[in-house]
Each structure stands twice: as C-alpha cells, then as structure tokens.
Amino acid sequence: MTESPLVRLFVILAALVFLGLFLIVPLVAVFTQAFEKGLAAYLAAIREPDAWSAIRLTLLAAAVAVPLNVAFGLAASWAVAKFEFRGKGLLSTLIDLPFAVSPVIAGMIFVILFGRTGFLGEWLARHDVRIIFAVPGVILATLFVTFPFVARELIPLMQASGKEEEEAARVLGAGGWQIFRRVTLPNVKWGLLYGIILCNARAMGEFGAVSVVSGHIRGRTNTLPLHVEILYNEYNFQAAFAVASLLTFLALVTLILKSWVERKSRRSEADAASG
C-alpha cells in the first residue's frame, strides 16, 4: 500500500462511522426499544396470541419454502450445469426473475391470478379454495421470492466442478442416485447450506410480496414482518420492537452461520482447486 497512514486512517474511520450509524445504532435501538418496559413486557408482547400465530405462520412458510427451494435448486442447477439442452439460457435467466421483479409486483401477480376477480378466481371460488388473503397465498408468495437462492448458489459450483467426477463414478458402476449422493452432493454441500441459510432468512423476512397477498388478518395470515408493521402503525412501539427483535436475532444468527459456512466452503474450494 502506498497511501499515507493518514489517508488510510481516514478511509477506515469513514467506513466505521457509516457502519456505526446505519447498522450498529439501529441494532442497539431495536433491542433498547424492545426492552424499554422491562423483560415482562417484552415476553408479554411475544407471547400474545397474535404474535404467536405470526411466529407460527412465518415458521410454516419457511418450512415449506426451504425444502422446495432445495429440491428446485438442486434440479435446476444440475440441469444447467451438467446437460446441454434447448432453452438452457432461458432457464437460467428465468431463475433470476424473482430478483429482478419488485416483491410487491410479485404479490400483485398472485392476486391477479388467484384473487376473487382474477383469472382462476371463479374456478377457485367454486371449489371453495382460498389462496389470496389466506395461508396458501402467503406460502406461494414466499416461494416465489425465495426460489433463486439455492439454484444461484449451486449453478456456478456445479459448473466449476464439471462432469468428470460424475463420469468417473458412472464408469465405476454407480447408479444415478449413488452418483448424486456420494459424489455430487458432497461437492456442493457448503454452497447448498449457504443457499439454505440465505433462503431461510429471506423466507422469514419477506415483507412486500407477502403483504399484498396476506390481507393482514390478525391471528390468521400475519407473518412476523407484517405483525411488526401492524403494531408499529398502532403506535405500540414497545411490542413492535419486541417482535422485531426476534427478526433481528434471526438476522444475527444468519450472519454468523453465513460467515462460518463461507469459511468452510472457501476451504473446500481451495482443496478442490488444488485437487
């Protein structure tokens, strides 16, 4: 480095001040607000039935979205990385669609499709199926916004590792499932875990798309982020921050897990590069 120590100090300080202002202070603020009225009030806000129902719905949405995401991500990345087929370019572009579309618009697409006046609305109403302003809508919206996460992580990994190991396994007599379980999966496991962590964080934290389709029915279709918003709009700041602290805690856990997985996967990539 040729910069003078003064310049270096300044740059580092600037970065730290920014971090402090925009990340650390808000983080501290969330927890101070949450515990403003003491532990009892904090616990009461979380134990309150509507909060509980929001927690349960958030967990349910994540529990459905993450496994489906893993299945889709594995299939899509396998297809893109290991096969040549028509429409491959289109598929990998479409995978990115949820990243490109604003979540609110994603939510509205579901309303247009499944809402009472939507394309499938009448048919759904006749069969007494409710999607919009109901739990299935929340889950669908969550699925839509999260589905690129695992695939995006795995595609470059699988492309980099090529087909040779799978071919070697095949020549040695392994079947498709054996190849997948013993060769492909171990090679991408850290990337997969990384994708799962990110996907889970997004599934639990999604606001926009879910907000459109949920209808904010307390105790029924509210997820954690929606519940925070409602409490906040009712000027119930302490409760809002108490519930928000759960999401913040989730974010911190995600960050820690993420950096741990990153370190692990870097190590296994270094092995691969020299192996």
Added chain:
Amino acid sequence: MGIRVDGVTKIFGAFKALDGVDLHVPAGELVALLGPSGSGKTSLLRIIAGLERPDHGTILFGGEDATARDVRERRVGFVFQHYALFRHMTVFENVAFGLRVRPRSRRPGQQDIRARVEQLLRLVQLDWLGDRLPSQLSGGQRQRVALARALAVEPEVLLLDEPFGSLDAKVRQELRRWLRRLHDEIHLTGVFVTHDQEEALEVADRVVVMNQGRIEQVGRPEEVFDRPATSFVMNFLGSVNIFHGRVESGKALLGPFSLDYPDHPHAESRPAAGYTRPHELDVSRSEDGDGLWARLSGLNVAGPVVKLELSAPAGPIQVEMARDRYDDLKPQLGETLYVRPRKVRIFLGSDREEGGL
C-alpha cells in the same frame, strides 16, 4: 478381451469428430491413439468406454455387440485426463468406490474391500497414502490413484485419456515406463490417447495415428515410424524436411535432387513431395551424390545429438548428427556445406501447405 470398432461415426453439431472409423484392438495389447487435438482420438476412446454413443457403427467387446451396453455394464476402467478423483474422499475411499457402489448381492464384505484396496495401493506403490485427500498428493501420485481406482472393479479393458498429459517431463518419463511394466504384469487390453508421439512410440504395442476423424495408419511403433503410410503420419511422428517437386516417368524431381520412383512410370507429371527426417541427412564439405549446398545458419551442440540448421535457397533445412560425427567435421557457422539425404520418402499430391523447401 479384444475390442472391435466398426464404421463408427460421431458428429457434434457441424463437426464430424469421427468419420467411419474401423479398428481392431487385440486382447492383451496396449494401443495408443495418437493424433493432434481435434483428430477424434478422445471421442473414439469415450465411445469405446460408453461415455458417448456413436451416431453410426458398432463397438464389439470380445466379439459381442456392446454398442447399446451402458457404461456401467461395460467393465471398463477409465482414467481421466485430469484424474477426476473424488476430491472429498480419501485415497482409500476413492479406490474403494467401485466396490462400494455394487449392488448388495455382488458387493464384497468390508474385509474384502479393505484387502483389495490395500493390494491395489501396493500395486501402484501408494499404500502409505491411503488416508490422504487427493489435494494432498502430487500429480504423479494422483495419476496412480486414478489408475488403482480404475483397476479396482477388475475391468477387462483399461482406457486412459492423455494419462501423462498434465505431468512434468521427468515424472512423465517414469510413469510411462511404469505403465508399460504394469501392463506387462497384468495383461489387460489397454487403449490410451496421446498427442505425444514419443509417448505413443515408447509405451504402445501398436500405434493408431489419427487425423480429422479418420485413421491414417495402424502399426507397430517401428512400422509407423519407419514406413509412414501418409505424409501426415510422417510429419506427425517427428520433425521432417520437405522437398517439393513432381514425379514423372519413374523419376522424382525434387528441386536439386532426382530419385528413382518406379511407382509412377507414367509420362504424365504429378506434384509430389519428398520427406526426410533430420537424422537422415548427411553433411559434408565435398559434393558427393545427389544433394545441395547450404549455409550453416544455426547450431545447437548441447546434448548427445547435434542440431544444425542450414539455409538453402528454397528454405531452411534441419539436420541432426551424432556427436562423434560433429567432432570430426567441426562445421563453422556461416560455412557452406553439402547436404545429401540418405533416405527420402515420396508422397504424391501437393503438400505445399505444410511448408518446407
């Protein structure tokens, strides 16, 4: 088990990788597929392995049609160019893989697997490295693990794709001799792909020279080297000097030389070229026989063979001579010397695009 390839054609998009290839690999022989990149040698190897399907033609293993047989049922051992070791498994587990994935009815017990893997690791002289990961091995060691892994399933055919391609020169030398010895010990039918003519000539019982999806020549190493069937083979198997000219009335007229060429007794003239290897040229100070005068423009004395470059009016000529002969002659740079080919192979047709004199 012998392998027969019958009229195999393989097309990738607009590229004809193999064009009606016929080949017989007798049981127990080690055969080299030799050619430049894009000659189809790797495609042929992969088709024999069953990793690719031919568009036309058949593959016979021991007389039986194996074209439709899945790669898993072909009983081949395949060593990949970049080894393709399972990077998250130890050396031991890599070698054991082929045994562990067998259906339960044919899977050996733990004890047997251990014994078999240890025996193979001893065979490739790596029994002390069983616990390592592939990333902790050198290139030559990885190559031998790949070989042990391929041998673990007791293949009847061993296929190797550029087995020494990514190793440094010295390791390559050692491994070549080692592979030859190993083959003499276990007597598998073996096919390996290489673009290195030295490797092919040194290791193989039989060399298959390929070019543009076709086989140019098949023969024992000394056969293809001494009696190349085409100008391509001649050119590919070592450096050559090319003298362009024509043949007519039983004579080959190649610039300054004229040679007898009874194969073309007709009066009608046809373009032809004479090919001579650098060690097949004599250099002296006196005019003697059919030759030409050329100026010595380059000299490399390092090594047992001295390399000379001479410039003739029509272009440079490469000559190799024994050290003793060089010490007798003591040619000086800039000196004009008389060059006479002892042996010239004549190929009809214009080979102008290949350059030379």
